[in-house]
Amino acid sequence: MHIVVLGTGMIGTTVVSEVAKFNEIDVITAVDVRQQSIDKCLEIANNPKVVGQVASLETEEDIAKVLKGADVAVACLPHSLSLVAIKAAIESKCHLVDLVGSKFSEKIALYKEAQEAGVLIIPGCGVAPGITNFLAAQGIEMLEEAEEAVMICGGIPRHPVPPLWYQVVFRLESVLGLYTKPAVAVENGELVELPPLSGLEKITFPEPVGNCEAVITDAHSTAYILKDKVKNLYEKTVRYPGHWEKMNVLGELGFLDDQPTKVGEITTTPRAFAEKILAPKMIGASNEDITVLRVEVSGMKEGKSTKHIWEMVDLYDHERRITSMAKTTAIPAAITAKWIATNKITETGVVPIESIIIRERFQPFVEELNRLGVNINYKEEALV
Incomplete structure (x- = not known):
């Protein structure tokens, strides 16, 4: 092959x-x-x-x-x-x-x-899109009636530094898209488009992560594929506290716009200019990173209100010498x-x-992920 x-x-x-x-x-x-x-x-x-x-x-x-x-x-x-x-x-x-x-x-x-x-x-x-998508789909399959699916994921630094408490581990182009693109989600069984950086919430992950914040981001294919199987569906992206607020201010001021503008004799876009300024601020204290993931799917199972939860906290891989996000x-x-x-x-x-x-x-796919070092934990909760 x-x-x-x-x-x-x-x-x-x-x-x-x-x-x-x-x-x-x-x-x-x-x-x-x-x-x-x-x-x-x-x-x-x-x-x-x-x-x-x-x-x-x-x-x-x-x-x-x-x-x-x-x-x-x-x-x-x-x-x-x-x-x-x-x-x-x-x-x-x-x-x-x-x-x-x-x-x-x-x-x-x-x-x-x-x-x-x-x-x-x-x-x-x-990982997202990817792992989060099929975890949400499987969670819905495991319920008789699915009420809500929330896919939460983010790549964050192991050793965060100010002012943004974030480091780029892949393309800055892709990262900036999170701050500017409307987010497709599902509400009451219908596709909806939500403003960028909406739905800010506090969230906590096991050590060494601790307190974080998440906002709604684009659910990509999942919203289109699963909208007829679940009442509400959201994807959320994780950062350390304070990051989203600072990026939101930049967005509100127009620094992330794509419309050309002239600065002196040079024509550029605010976003291209912002990329140049932000890139060195997103290098981080080291190349060690963490990928956090949590997928929660709630609904009815055997007449009882139930929630399926998958969670992953993956650290920089010292054996492979690669970032968690790459792995x-x-x-x-x-x-x-x-x-x-x-x-x-x-x-x-x-x-x-x-x-x-x-x-x-x-299950065979999740087991193969685990064998290769991507460990995802699962639990089921009965909701009152």
């Missing part, structure tokens, strides 16, 4: 390293636009099954050339290339696991094309790619993870 990994940044390199450990996979091609990034990836993976390939990844044609003849691909690319990669995978008849969950309606519109090509496209297959994002994608390659997943079309890792596949 041949798997192609598109992009050899931090998460892409982790996907390559993890997939290379699977006996079922024969060849892994790590593709990037920069030879330096590929060389680093090959050094970290340290596995003869991994080969590197420098290639342009800008257009559908570029990516389709790379995917020809491969069994499965994992896209670890910027948001702007997600839809491009999906179209390329369909064109080259290669299954694709994509880490990006945005533009779901545009992706699901390609369902028939993917099905006719005989390939499976899974968008949003990381918890890459490993679900790596497992999913292997399951497609070995026919444990046989659907075709554009199908989100919450429609795949449920029922009989759910």
